[in-house]
Amino acid sequence: MIRWIIITVVVLVIGLCIYVGFANKMPKGLGMTDGLFKACPSSPNCVSTQAPVDDSTHYAEAIVYSGERKDVQLLIESHMLNQGDAHIVSSSLGYVHFEVKSKIIGYIDDVEFYLPETDKVVHFRSASRVGYSDRGVNRDRMEKIYSLLAN
Structure with a gap:
């Protein structure tokens, strides 16, 4: 009996690892297209400054x-990297894309920032790659960026 329980648990763990590996594949369409991010999906695990108001x-x-665009972007990059769970996928002046991995299961969120050359604003999109709900993680992450830039 215990042997079957162990085998079942091992199979479930292997299945979860395979699922997470395939599900965490980078989605198509990330990045900027004519100054716009990819639209959020219908699920509530995405937040974006470019979603409809x-x-x-x-x-x-x-x-x-306020300040220089380059300095603000470097501040954002530094903050995100100091969280310990993010790495930069791509970065150029005015745009940066991070992958942020959850600590327990290893789900990946894509976090993008866009600082247009003509405006002193930061646009962002933070979205989970898998699942339905993120329990507010993406919105909380962006609230920290608001606080960072408000100081």
């Missing part, structure tokens, strides 16, 4: 900043 599930206000 009347979409309270996904919409967040862009962050107005």
Whole structure:
């Protein structure tokens, strides 16, 4: 009996690892297209400054900043990297894409920031690759960026 329980647990763990590996594949369409992020999916595990304003599930206000665009981007990059669970996928002046891995299961969120050259605002999109709900993790992450740039 115990042997079957152990085998079942091992099979479930292996299945979960395979699922997470395949599910965490980077989605197509990330990055900027004509100054726009990929739209959020219908699930509530994404937040974006470019979602429709009347979409309270996904919409967040862009962050107005003062100072130099390059310095603000470096501050954001430094903050994200210091969290210990993020790495930069791509970065150029005005745009940066991070992958942020959850500590327990290893799910990946894609976090993008866009600082247009003509405006002193930070646009962002933070979205889970898998699942339905993120328990507010993506919105909380962006609230920390608001606080970081408000100081």
